[in-house]
Amino acid sequence: MLLIISSHRDDSVHAVLPKLQERGVPLLWWDEADYPGASTLTTSCLDGRWCQTLTYRGETHDLSKVRAVWDRRPDRPAATEVPEPSQRAFAEHTATVAIAGAYDLMVDARWMPALRQHAAAVDNKLLHLHRATELGLTVADTVVTNDPEVLVPAWNRAGGRMITKTLQFRPFARDGENGHLYTAMVPRRRLTGRHRLRHGPAMLQPNVPKAYELRVTVVGERVFAARIDSQASRTTTLDWRHYHDVTVGYAAYDLPGDISDRCVRLVAGLGLSFGALDFIVTPDGRYVFLELNVNGQWAFVELRTGMPISDAIADWLAAAAARPDLKDSADAR
Known part of the structure; x- marks a missing residue:
C-alpha cells in the first residue's frame, strides 16, 4: 500500500493521483491536520510484537502493510476541539511526537523524498x-x-x-504582515549597518552573471531540467521565485550528461529519492549550483514545459508500493 501524507489542497498530489489510480496502486491519502481530531493512530508492543494502525474515515489500516510513503506537504496536527490555547498546543505537540515515532517504526517502507526525520537532517x-x-x-x-x-x-x-540569502525558508511578521526574505543585493549603504549581522547569520555570495537559470528535478534516477529565462524580466533578475511574471519563459532543457549524473548522485548521496536543484548558467556557459530543495515544488515546471514529472513520481511510488510484503516473506523463511 502507498501512504500519501499531504494537505488535501495539495495540487501536486491531485496531479499524480489519477496516474496512481491508472497504475492500480492501493493508497491512502492522509493529512496530519486530521489528527488527533478526525483520526486515531495507535502504536503498541504486546508480547514483544509491534503493531501500528491508523483509523481514518471509518477504515482501519495496518501500517506494516505500507510499502511506500510520499511525504509531501501536510498541514500541522490540529486539536481544534480543545478550547484552551496552552492545552491545545500541548495536545498538538504530543500528536506531532507520536507521528514522528510512528514514522520511525515504518522501516519496511520506501519514502519520497526520505523518512521525515532524515529529510529534515539533510535539509x-x-x-x-x-x-x-x-x-x-x-x-x-x-x-x-x-x-x-x-x-x-x-x-x-x-x-x-554581493547578494545575501537566508539559510532556510522561514516566514516572519513585519508590520503585522507575513514576510519572507528573498535573495537581495547588498548595496554599499547597507555596510554602515553591518552591526545588525551579529543578531543572525546570513549567506553571502557574489552576484554570479546569468544567461538563464535551471530548475532540475530528480526523481529516483530520472532527471528533468527546465530552462528559466529569468533575465528576461527585471522583476526576476535576482530571484525568479519572488514574482509570477508571464514574460519569463520556461522550456525543457537538454542537460549535459556529466551535470545530470552529478545531480542524481547528489540527491542519492543525501539519502533522498527526490530533489529539486537550482543552477545558474553563466554567459560563458558555466553551470553554477545554487541549492537543493529537499521537497521542492515541481508541478509548475510540468505545467509550463510539458515534461512528465508526475508520471515519473507515479512510476517510482507504484514500483515501491508493489514490492512484496517483506514481513510475510520473512515469516515464510
Missing part, C-alpha cells in the same frame, strides 16, 4: 554546497557568518556586487 544549504563541490559541481564563493567584520571584505571580494 541544509551548507551541506548541499559541500556535497556539490565534492562531486565536482561549481559553486559560488560562499560565506555564512554573523560576524560584522566579515561583511566588508566579502563585499569587496565580490567587487561590490
Whole structure:
C-alpha cells in the first residue's frame, strides 16, 4: 500500500493521483491536520510484537502493510476541539511526537523524498554546497557568518556586487504582515549597518552573471531540467521565485550528461529519492549550483514545459508500493 501524507489542497498530489489510480496502486491519502481530531493512530508492543494502525474515515489500516510513503506537504496536527490555547498546543505537540515515532517504526517502507526525520537532517544549504563541490559541481564563493567584520571584505571580494540569502525558508511578521526574505543585493549603504549581522547569520555570495537559470528535478534516477529565462524580466533578475511574471519563459532543457549524473548522485548521496536543484548558467556557459530543495515544488515546471514529472513520481511510488510484503516473506523463511 502507498501512504500519501499531504494537505488535501495539495495540487501536486491531485496531479499524480489519477496516474496512481491508472497504475492500480492501493493508497491512502492522509493529512496530519486530521489528527488527533478526525483520526486515531495507535502504536503498541504486546508480547514483544509491534503493531501500528491508523483509523481514518471509518477504515482501519495496518501500517506494516505500507510499502511506500510520499511525504509531501501536510498541514500541522490540529486539536481544534480543545478550547484552551496552552492545552491545545500541548495536545498538538504530543500528536506531532507520536507521528514522528510512528514514522520511525515504518522501516519496511520506501519514502519520497526520505523518512521525515532524515529529510529534515539533510535539509541544509551548507551541506548541499559541500556535497556539490565534492562531486565536482561549481559553486559560488560562499560565506555564512554573523560576524560584522566579515561583511566588508566579502563585499569587496565580490567587487561590490554581493547578494545575501537566508539559510532556510522561514516566514516572519513585519508590520503585522507575513514576510519572507528573498535573495537581495547588498548595496554599499547597507555596510554602515553591518552591526545588525551579529543578531543572525546570513549567506553571502557574489552576484554570479546569468544567461538563464535551471530548475532540475530528480526523481529516483530520472532527471528533468527546465530552462528559466529569468533575465528576461527585471522583476526576476535576482530571484525568479519572488514574482509570477508571464514574460519569463520556461522550456525543457537538454542537460549535459556529466551535470545530470552529478545531480542524481547528489540527491542519492543525501539519502533522498527526490530533489529539486537550482543552477545558474553563466554567459560563458558555466553551470553554477545554487541549492537543493529537499521537497521542492515541481508541478509548475510540468505545467509550463510539458515534461512528465508526475508520471515519473507515479512510476517510482507504484514500483515501491508493489514490492512484496517483506514481513510475510520473512515469516515464510
